[in-house]
Amino acid sequence: MVDAKLTGMGRAEALFEESTWVSRCRQGDETALGLLIARHRARLIRTAANLLRDRHEAEDVAQEAFLKAFRELGRLRDDRAFSGYIYRICVRLCMDRLRLKRAEPGEFDRIQDHDGPSIENRVVIARILDQLPYDLRTTLVLREMEQLSYEEVAEAMHVPIGTVRSRLHTARERFRKLWVEAVGE
Amino acid sequence: MTRGRRAALGAIFGALIVLALHPASRHLYLPAARAWGPSPALSTSKWTNAGLLPRRVRSLSDASAWLSDACERLVTKRQRSPEEIQTFIEIATRAAASDPTNAFWLQVHAVILNASGDRDSALALWRLAARKAMWNDYQSRRFETAAEEAEKAHGNQSWIRAALYPRRSTAAVRLIEAYSRQVLQNASLTDPQGLKIRYDTLANGELIRDGSRHIGIAELGEAIIEAASHPPSMVSTPTPKGLLLSRLEFINSLREHGLQVEAENANQALLENEAWQAMTNREDPKSTFSNFARIAVASSVLPISFLVSSIFGLCLWCLGTFLHRIESARQVCRPPWSVILGVSFATLAYSVTGLWIAALTTALAFGLLAIGPPKKRSRPDGELGPLYRFMLLVITLAMITFIAGFVVGASTPGFYVLESIDVPKEYRDGSTLYLGLVGVCLVFSLLLAPAWALVHRIETSQVLAKTFRELGISLAVIGLVLSVIAGPAAVFADLSVREPLSQILTNESLYYLK
Amino acid sequence: MKIPCGFYAWLEGQSHRRVFGRLASVVSDRHTISCSDCSSDREELSLALDMLRGSSMDFEPSPQFDERLLRRVQVDRVRHSLNYWSPAFVGAAVAALVILTAIQIVSGPAEMPSIKFGNGRAPEARNTLSSEASYLPTLAPRMLDQ
Numbered sequence: 001m002v003d004a005k006l007t008g009m010g011r012a013e014a015l016f017e018e019s020t021w022v023s024r025c026r027q028g029d030e031t032a033l034g035l036l037i038a039r040h041r042a043r044l045i046r047t048a049a050n051l052l053r054d055r056h057e058a059e060d061v062a063q064e065a066f067l068k069a070f071r072e073l074g075r076l077r078d079d080r081a082f083s084g085y086i087y088r089i090c091v092r093l094c095m096d097r098l099r100l101k102r103a104e105p106g107e108f109d110r111i112q113d114h115d116g117p118s119i120e121n122r123v124v125i126a127r128i129l130d131q132l133p134y135d136l137r138t139t140l141v142l143r144e145m146e147q148l149s150y151e152e153v154a155e156a157m158h159v160p161i162g163t164v165r166s167r168l169h170t171a172r173e174r175f176r177k178l179w180v181e182a183v184g185e
Numbered sequence: 186m187t188r189g190r191r192a193a194l195g196a197i198f199g200a201l202i203v204l205a206l207h208p209a210s211r212h213l214y215l216p217a218a219r220a221w222g223p224s225p226a227l228s229t230s231k232w233t234n235a236g237l238l239p240r241r242v243r244s245l246s247d248a249s250a251w252l253s254d255a256c257e258r259l260v261t262k263r264q265r266s267p268e269e270i271q272t273f274i275e276i277a278t279r280a281a282a283s284d285p286t287n288a289f290w291l292q293v294h295a296v297i298l299n300a301s302g303d304r305d306s307a308l309a310l311w312r313l314a315a316r317k318a319m320w321n322d323y324q325s326r327r328f329e330t331a332a333e334e335a336e337k338a339h340g341n342q343s344w345i346r347a348a349l350y351p352r353r354s355t356a357a358v359r360l361i362e363a364y365s366r367q368v369l370q371n372a373s374l375t376d377p378q379g380l381k382i383r384y385d386t387l388a389n390g391e392l393i394r395d396g397s398r399h400i401g402i403a404e405l406g407e408a409i410i411e412a413a414s415h416p417p418s419m420v421s422t423p424t425p426k427g428l429l430l431s432r433l434e435f436i437n438s439l440r441e442h443g444l445q446v447e448a449e450n451a452n453q454a455l456l457e458n459e460a461w462q463a464m465t466n467r468e469d470p471k472s473t474f475s476n477f478a479r480i481a482v483a484s485s486v487l488p489i490s491f492l493v494s495s496i497f498g499l500c501l502w503c504l505g506t507f508l509h510r511i512e513s514a515r516q517v518c519r520p521p522w523s524v525i526l527g528v529s530f531a532t533l534a535y536s537v538t539g540l541w542i543a544a545l546t547t548a549l550a551f552g553l554l555a556i557g558p559p560k561k562r563s564r565p566d567g568e569l570g571p572l573y574r575f576m577l578l579v580i581t582l583a584m585i586t587f588i589a590g591f592v593v594g595a596s597t598p599g600f601y602v603l604e605s606i607d608v609p610k611e612y613r614d615g616s617t618l619y620l621g622l623v624g625v626c627l628v629f630s631l632l633l634a635p636a637w638a639l640v641h642r643i644e645t646s647q648v649l650a651k652t653f654r655e656l657g658i659s660l661a662v663i664g665l666v667l668s669v670i671a672g673p674a675a676v677f678a679d680l681s682v683r684e685p686l687s688q689i690l691t692n693e694s695l696y697y698l699k
Numbered sequence: 700m701k702i703p704c705g706f707y708a709w710l711e712g713q714s715h716r717r718v719f720g721r722l723a724s725v726v727s728d729r730h731t732i733s734c735s736d737c738s739s740d741r742e743e744l745s746l747a748l749d750m751l752r753g754s755s756m757d758f759e760p761s762p763q764f765d766e767r768l769l770r771r772v773q774v775d776r777v778r779h780s781l782n783y784w785s786p787a788f789v790g791a792a793v794a795a796l797v798i799l800t801a802i803q804i805v806s807g808p809a810e811m812p813s814i815k816f817g818n819g820r821a822p823e824a825r826n827t828l829s830s831e832a833s834y835l836p837t838l839a840p841r842m843l844d845q
Contacts, residue, residue: 031768033768037769042760045760046749055758059764062760070775121750144752165824175747175751176740176743176747179743179750192790195788195789195791196793196794199795199798203794203798203802204802327833596836667724
């Protein structure tokens with residue numbers, strides 16, 4: 001899951017480079033640590049923001065993911081798998097947060113400082129996503145916004161691929177209904 | 186590293202820190218690591234009785250040191266210059282004036298005068314000495330001072346007393362005893378003058394025996410007392426019956442010549458001599474001292490020797506890790522490096538041990554490193570089996586023993602004490618024998634590499650690196666554990682022998698009387 | 700033949716499976732042509748998902764992100780190493796206590812400073828040692844240093 005777009009180089013070359021950084025990072029190399037952060041932070045923050053709909057919380061989760069990944073670097077058997085490893089950590093941290101704040105109402109005011117699509121649309125989307133259970137929400141966001149394949153979603157969420165398919169179908173249907181309700185208001 | 190191992194490692198270091206800081210045990214660690222070979226605190230000359238003789242005679246102890254040295258010189262029968270003789274006489278005279286109740290100064294003075302040919306003056310002094318109240322050669326006093334000085338440098342350890350014990354000189358009393366025989370040769374048992382000289386000799390012997398602080402000196406005193414009753418014709422060792430008869434004859438002779446008081450005193454002295462002889466014949470002072478001295482040396486050196494084993498193990502582990510990490514370093518297992526190293530280390534082994542077999546074994550061990558499996562496993566599992574671990578354990582224990590042996594021999598306590606307890610030279614003073622044996626253990630570990638490499642189909646250099654690492658870790662861990670265990674045990678052992686050794690050093694007779 | 704709407708919904712759920720993929724898509728497409736309700740549902744879903752995709756939050760992380768993270772990593776490393784070695788500290792404390800107790804027991808209780816009573820010296824010697832205080836005259840060193 002290396003984001004080759006970020007580096008502009010071939011997948012194999014990026015993997016090799018990353019495995020070198022991971023290896024150096026294990027020995028306490030601060031420069032390699034910085035390089036790994038620079039390569040993955042944008043993607044992690046974007047995914048976390050899409051899942052949580054809060055940029056500050058997203059940055060917080062991304063930092064948590066980096067910390068956890070660096071702390072448990074020793075458990076990583078293949079240095080080339082770092083990209084998927086840290087992404088999985090980030091997704092799970094987001095899911096944990098979503099699970100905990102299910103009952104809380106969405107804080108839409110937080111997204112007002114964001115430039116991009118119209119604020120109204122984003123508020124609507126955030127409200128709709130808030131009404132979805134966390135597992136459906138995560139599946140939908142990873143598939144539709146993050147454009148991950150079914151296998152990648154299954155891997156990130158640590159569930160079988162069949163579960164991803166059924167969750168995605170349910171999530172789409174619920175999302176459509178909620179969207180119709182929201183747009184109809 | 187597992188949680189348990191981290192806890193164990195912490196425990197070892199925690200225990201070592203306490204042992205290195207506690208006043209009762211700290212001298213066993215850091216100061217002991219610096220105590221190698223001779224110590225300035227115990228004089229530069231290993232067997233000089235008084236250490237460095239004082240340049241100025243300021244006290245009776247100084248006088249005693251010089252007179253002991255003078256007697257040692259006289260025993261060697263070397264011709265002394267008149268100036269030297271005069272100096273010794275002057276020391277004895279001034280010491281006798283300062284210490285008028287002590288017979289020792291007059292006896293030594295008599296011996297020196299006799300050696301210089303003035304027999305009449307010598308006999309007069311000899312008879313005068315018999316009237317004194319006590320006998321003290323001040324050696325115990327000197328040893329106490331020397332022990333206090335050495336304790337300032339090495340801490341309060343029992344081996345210091347064990348190191349000082351063999352320095353007690355018996356030369357003065359041996360000369361006195363020889364002089365007493367000379368006196369007795371000319372003293373008849375039938376005329377009053379001869380009997381008085383014999384009685385005075387007996388009194389001198391009694392003073393020496395009662396004032397002695399050493400079994401050897403007491404035995405010489407006993408011999409003088411016994412000889413006083415022997416007729417001049419009795420040259421060989423008497424039978425018990427002959428001894429008894431000569432005693433009775435001597436006492437009767439004294440009575441017959443009106444020397445009633447002297448007869449009673451002589452009878453009492455001879456009876457007491459029986460008791461003294463019973464005690465000194467029963468005990469084996471050398472063996473008793475050897476036992477205490479062994480414990481004293483072991484307790485002072487073993488903790489640091491195990492620590493040295495541990496440090497050696499860490500070095501070995503570093504070497505193994507270097508071979509494991511650096512691919513090019515593993516070339517040492519292949520020709521020509523294995524040959525070059527083999528020849529170099531074989532030469533070193535021969536120069537250290539002087540044994541061809543050691544050199545040959547070393548060369549073969551390096552040569553065998555070139556042997557490896559024809560086909561290697563692509564993924565070795567890294568586990569070489571229980572026999573391999575057993576072999577490593579055996580080599581580890583052997584290495585710890587030999588390193589400890591080397592350290593004990595090379596340490597200051599070993600340097601001063603081992604010779605006096607008849608430890609052969611090969612095992613002491615930084616013995617190369619022990620170093621050679623440590624080398625043999627390392628050679629054994631080299632032999633493990635090709636053997637297990639062939640069986641497990643792993644590259645020999647990799648097995649060698651693993652062997653060095655595991656051997657190093659075993660040595661380090663077992664060494665540390667033993668050092669921690671040895672710490673309190675050494676404190677206990679040292680304390681338990683300190684008092685007996687102190688008594689043996691300052692008053693051996695009293696120790697055996699208890 | 701027009702398939703029921705329920706079956707269409709099921710097929711939509713299976714449309715991503717390889718086995719049914721193409722066939723399901725063809726059948727579904729045909730159904731939506733003939734069924735206005737399902738067609739409208741499909742259109743609504745498409746619009747909703749487009750809106751969802753369009754609301755993706757792409758932004759630059761805050762400038763202090765790296766600095767803050769590196770600081771947290773350093774703090775975390777220290778905390779982690781402390782946690783990692785905590786059993787060692789506990790072991791060290793326990794062992795230190797045990798050794799301290801052992802040495803105290805072995806070396807005996809602290810004693811008051813005592814005057815040396817000769818340590819086995821003969822009574823005669825004890826009486827006469829006091830005379831040692833009187834110094835002997837210094838002798839010429841060149842005669843003694845042989």
